[in-house]
Amino acid sequence: MTRKIIIDTDPGQDDAVAILLALASPEEIEVLGITAVAGNVPLSLTAKNARIVCELAGKPDVKVYAGCEKPMGRVLVTAEHVHGETGLNGPKLPDPVMELQPEHGVDFIIDTLRAEPAGTVTLCPLGPLTNIATAFQRAPDIVEKVQEIVLMGGAYFEVGNITPTAEFNIYVDPQAAEIVFKSGAPIVVMSLDITHKALVTPARNEAFRAIGNRVGTAVAEMTDFFERFDLAKYGSEGAPLHDPCVTAYLIRPELFSGRHINVEIETQSELTMGMTVADWWGVTDRPPNALFMGTIDAQGFFDLLTERLARL
Numbered sequence: 001m002t003r004k005i006i007i008d009t010d011p012g013q014d015d016a017v018a019i020l021l022a023l024a025s026p027e028e029i030e031v032l033g034i035t036a037v038a039g040n041v042p043l044s045l046t047a048k049n050a051r052i053v054c055e056l057a058g059k060p061d062v063k064v065y066a067g068c069e070k071p072m073g074r075v076l077v078t079a080e081h082v083h084g085e086t087g088l089n090g091p092k093l094p095d096p097v098m099e100l101q102p103e104h105g106v107d108f109i110i111d112t113l114r115a116e117p118a119g120t121v122t123l124c125p126l127g128p129l130t131n132i133a134t135a136f137q138r139a140p141d142i143v144e145k146v147q148e149i150v151l152m153g154g155a156y157f158e159v160g161n162i163t164p165t166a167e168f169n170i171y172v173d174p175q176a177a178e179i180v181f182k183s184g185a186p187i188v189v190m191s192l193d194i195t196h197k198a199l200v201t202p203a204r205n206e207a208f209r210a211i212g213n214r215v216g217t218a219v220a221e222m223t224d225f226f227e228r229f230d231l232a233k234y235g236s237e238g239a240p241l242h243d244p245c246v247t248a249y250l251i252r253p254e255l256f257s258g259r260h261i262n263v264e265i266e267t268q269s270e271l272t273m274g275m276t277v278a279d280w281w282g283v284t285d286r287p288p289n290a291l292f293m294g295t296i297d298a299q300g301f302f303d304l305l306t307e308r309l310a311r312l
């Protein structure tokens, strides 16, 4: 059964890999459109990078929209120190030829959810939740039409990567995250608890390079670049590949397991701003609102990713 999805993204090398995996998997995934959001780098760059990735995949017909250029209530925080000045440092990729769609990304999300049969569109946010929350606020009727939200964001056991308590996507727009997590839409959370177990070891990076097509080489060059930051920071044996966990879940959900628990977002304290307060141990009576993933079959994930990238 093919899932119709909207990818909401701030490319970002790991976003790029998530998009490539989706575009390489037409039996499982129909990409209705890609909406760019400000996050890793400003909107002008994320909207450009999303198109660069579609052309790298040989899919210039994918509809790409520019969404919100800043968070709902905070100054934009970007992450060039991780992703480089362009947000897609590593490979040398040509500027996009394909145009942006004229419609605003938020309007595309609203119009698509209203046009498609209820319960048939999955939202896949890979960056700050600004576009999703803005759409929900502007058109509350669409929330019940969402099949599922499968997002990369948050952390519990891994705690934070941008502050001691917060993961980047949630930290950039905590207000948006609160709206999404309180919306009532079914949510699957791929947090750092999962993505920090999906490490691009040298062998896995070599497997990307060994694919032998331009996508494999580009992905190897992206993860090489992305990794330098994480190796220095975590000393781990490789960089966590965050966003493709979202796409892999749509293709092979059995690679993951988790718990249906309550997750609330810190939006008041500057000290813990953007923390995902996940009731993993069920110590409160707060109602469960998210399937919070805890385990991943990491090698199975990389085998799937490498196999699919070879198709492009």
Ligand code: RIB
Pocket (backbone or CB within 6 Å): 010, 012, 013, 014, 015, 039, 040, 126, 127, 128, 152, 161, 167, 168, 169, 242, 243
């Ligand atoms: O914290 C990791 C997340 O922040 C990933 O989505 C990465 O692309 C950045 O957006």
Ligand code: CA
Pocket (backbone or CB within 6 Å): 009, 010, 011, 012, 014, 015, 040, 126, 127, 243
């Ligand atoms: Ca991202």
